[in-house]
Amino acid sequence: MSGPRPTKILSVKDQIAEQLRSDIISGDLAPNTKLNEKELADRFGLSRGPIRDVILQLTKEGLLISKNNVGASVNCVLDTSMQKLMVSLRRNIEVYAIEQLHDSLTQKDFAELEKILDELQGAFEREDFTEVTKVDISFHRYLIFKAGGDELVNIWYPFVMRMRLNYKRITSGDACVNEHKAIIEALRSDDASKAIKALKANIR
Template sequence: MKVNKARRIMSVKDQIAEQIRSDIIAGDLAPNTKLNEKEMADRFGVSRGPIRDVILQLSKEGLLISKNNCGASVNSVLDPKIQKLMIKLRRDIEVFAIEQLKDKLTARELADLDTILEQLQSAFDKEDYTEVTKIDISFHKYLINKAGGDELVNIWYPYVMRMRLNYKRITSSAECVAEHKLIVDALKNADIPAAIKATKSNIR
């Protein structure tokens, strides 16, 4: 998330995780693709240790699946019934988060949300749909974090990342940005019912 003026310094492990995450979101690493630790280590110029850490991290996020004696692979596409359940669970978590934000967000935090929307529009303008997806996630993660901190983020994050393997709904930039703007505007007006309605509409 690029809302702070100070640039966050990422560790090598986090940089590798971010690249693999982007590869999966972009479809460069398709579902069920097996990952080779040695090839990944060679690609990023590191030992296998950091690669194993990244595999563990992305497995916790639901993007990878790791089995004993079988190595790691990109997780499979969800069964439609499971996808529907995960959408419901994610929606329930985000509605809970919105309820916690009543009269809680500061003017600076609302401005941060506006900045994220500007970044979302910019990514659409560049037709960088991988970045669109990542910024979309960062928008919701920002709200989840403000509502419940790392504890709530850690409950929510695997759902949203796992759902990305099934994610096909790329709307027009106008529609996508407008959906998120409705959430922000409702929060600015302290209209929690409207914010919940907009959130439910956006998660589908």
């Protein structure tokens, strides 16, 4: 089951959204930074129309905030109590997802999850922490989608992205990968309570 995962073909707008997500997660675009549509259009060699679409998308995801007559800026860092609330809400959604997954994951699903963990390990080894964050999110998103499709993903995604704006939990590569392995192994044995316990250890 080794070998690279197939590369997804992204539209130009999706590529720009992905680049801006990386810029925000990495801190290259700091909280409260105002986005200039013209500068972004020049940077990516596009008209302002597609840039507006990307800004709208990232606003829905919680990474940007848009105000009338002011434009869009990178969302601010959450205070401690709000961060705790976000963690709680995200955790509740993911516990719900695990409860829906009862004995429904196939060997193909487990192989895909293992590939994601291989990518996570590789990102840690390269010390590419922006990629670590994105691959980590993709692991959880895979399970959320399997449990409830796009509808559940669309509820969950803004919480996880908003949390990433001030994500400070430093974990070693081995610890992080092992936390996710524990989730997989519990799901493989169809032990929902064990999977939920492993999940809660990972989301905090």
